[in-house]
Amino acid sequence: MYYGKQGTVWNIQANQASWMVRKILQAYKDLEVVGWNEARVIQVEKFSTKQMYQLLRGEYPKVEWRKLVCNTIACPKWSLILYLTLQGRLLTKKRLIACGSVDNTKCILCEDGNENIEHLFFSCPYSRQVWQKILQWQNIQKQASRWNEEQRWAHDHYKGNSPEAKIFRTTLAASVYNIWQERNHRRRLEILIL
Ligand SMILES: [Zn+2]
Structure with missing residues (x-):
C-alpha cells in the first residue's frame, strides 16, 4: 500500500527498505523472464506454482539436469x-x-x-x-x-x-x-x- 502510492510497484527503488521488502520488490525480475508485466500480474487471481514452474522451465535444450x-x-x-x-x-x-x-x-x-x-x-x-x-x-x-x-x-x-x-x-x-x-x-x- 505504501509503495503503491507512487502509482506502480514494478520499478520502485526502495534502497532504504529492509532486505525482505527489497527482495519482494525485485521479484519483478523473475516475472519479466517469463514475459509478465505489472498489468499481467494484477490480473492473477490465484497464483499457480505449477504454471510458473512451466513458464520458467521454458523450452530449453535438453541438458543433464x-x-x-x-x-x-x-x-x-x-x-x-x-x-x-x-x-x-x-x-x-x-x-x-x-x-x-x-x-x-x-x-x-x-x-x-x-x-x-x-x-x-x-x-x-x-x-x-x-x-x-x-x-x-x-x-x-x-x-x-x-x-x-x-x-x-x-x-x-x-x-x-x-x-x-x-x-x-x-x-x-x-x-x-x-x-x-x-x-x-x-x-x-x-x-x-x-
Ligand atoms: Zn548440516
Whole structure:
C-alpha cells in the first residue's frame, strides 16, 4: 500500500527498505523472464506454482539436469526446488550472507557445518541420514554421497523411463524438497528467537 502510492510497484527503488521488502520488490525480475508485466500480474487471481514452474522451465535444450527433473511423478513444487538446487540457485545461508541478510552460515540441521548446497545435499549428517534411509527403502545398496556424486550416479543409473527410474527421481525430488522445508521451518524458528 505504501509503495503503491507512487502509482506502480514494478520499478520502485526502495534502497532504504529492509532486505525482505527489497527482495519482494525485485521479484519483478523473475516475472519479466517469463514475459509478465505489472498489468499481467494484477490480473492473477490465484497464483499457480505449477504454471510458473512451466513458464520458467521454458523450452530449453535438453541438458543433464532435465533428465533428473522431468518425467517423474513428483508434484511441481518438489521439481521446482530440485531444479533450483541443481542450478545452484537455492537461497542458502552461503548466498544470503553475501547480501547481509544473515550473520552466520551455520547449518541449522546439524548445527555444525556451513550451510550451502553441497552441505545440505548430502554432506550434512542430518540430511545424509534421510537420503540413506530413502535409498534403503528402494533397496539400493549404496552409500549416500556428495551432491555432485549423487547427480552423476542418478544420471548414470536412473535417467530412463522405467518405473524404478521414475520412482527414484521422484524420491530424490521429494527428499531435497522436504529437507529444504525442514531447514526453512527451523530458520523461521531461529528468526523468531533472535
Ligand atoms: Zn548440516
